[in-house]
Structure formats: C-alpha cells, structure tokens
Amino acid sequence: MILALTDRAESFTQFLTVIIVFVLVLVLTYLTTRFVGNYQKTKSVNRNFEVVETYRITGGKYLQIVRIGQKYIVIGIGKDDVTSICELSAEDIKPVPEASSQGNLSFSAILEKVGVRTGKGGSENEK
Numbered sequence: 001m002i003l004a005l006t007d008r009a010e011s012f013t014q015f016l017t018v019i020i021v022f023v024l025v026l027v028l029t030y031l032t033t034r035f036v037g038n039y040q041k042t043k044s045v046n047r048n049f050e051v052v053e054t055y056r057i058t059g060g061k062y063l064q065i066v067r068i069g070q071k072y073i074v075i076g077i078g079k080d081d082v083t084s085i086c087e088l089s090a091e092d093i094k095p096v097p098e099a100s101s102q103g104n105l106s107f108s109a110i111l112e113k114v115g116v117r118t119g120k121g122g123s124e125n126e127k
Contacts, residue, residue, distance in 0.1 A: 048069055053065045
C-alpha cells in the first residue's frame with residue numbers, strides 16, 4: 001500500500017516537473033522571439049530602401065516595386081536571380097490601402113465574420 005502511494009507521488013512530481021519545464025521553454029521561446037524581432041526591426045530601419053508592394057507570379061517568382069531614394073523600380077525575383085524590369089515615376093504608384101483596421105478586430109468578431117461568409121454560424125444565421 002505504501003509502495004503504491006510513493007509510486008503515485010513520484011509520478012505526480014515527474015508530471016509537475018515536465019509541466020514546469022514546458023512552461024519555462026514556452027516563456028524562453030516567447031522572450032527570444034520578441035528580442036530577435038525587435039533587434040531585426042531596429043536593424044532594418046533604413047530610409048533609402050523600401051519594398052512598396054510585392055506580387056506573386058508563381059511559386060518562387062515575384063514582382064516587386066522597390067523605392068530606392070526617390071526612384072521606384074520594378075524588379076523580378078526568381079529562385080536564383082533578380083532582374084530590373086522598369087522604372088516608375090511617383091505618379092504611377094497608387095497608394096495601397098492600410099490593413100490596420102482589420103488588426104483591431106477581436107478574435108470572436110473574426111470567427112463570426114468567417115462563419116457568416118461560409119454560412120456556418122454567425123449572428124445573422126442564428127434563429
């Protein structure tokens with residue numbers, strides 16, 4: 001009887017140890033990701049180069065509008081090469097609408113929106 005209780009206690013302590021180690025790994029991963037993200041953000045702050053827009057042609061092939069200084073250049077990016085296609089004037093560039101208004105939605109609002117689109121839920125479909 002006592003042996004069974006000690007086995008249970010040992011199993012429980014092993015379980016708690018695994019949970020604590022798991023939580024510590026998650027916290028360290030989160031902190032490392034934040035640190036690396038902030039580090040890369042500060043390193044990539046450059047006022048002369050900016051990717052204005054990217055368009056995917058096929059898997060691994062893209063067209064990009066890049067601002068270099070005051071010039072806008074269209075480049076083609078492939079798996080092994082980058083090709084300059086043409087130069088655009090500032091008047092040729094149309095502003096891209098900001099997607100920041102979507103970032104303020106709550107998770108439940110996004111789920112409701114998806115449910116309304118697919119016809120599987122949402123407040124409009126409930127009776």
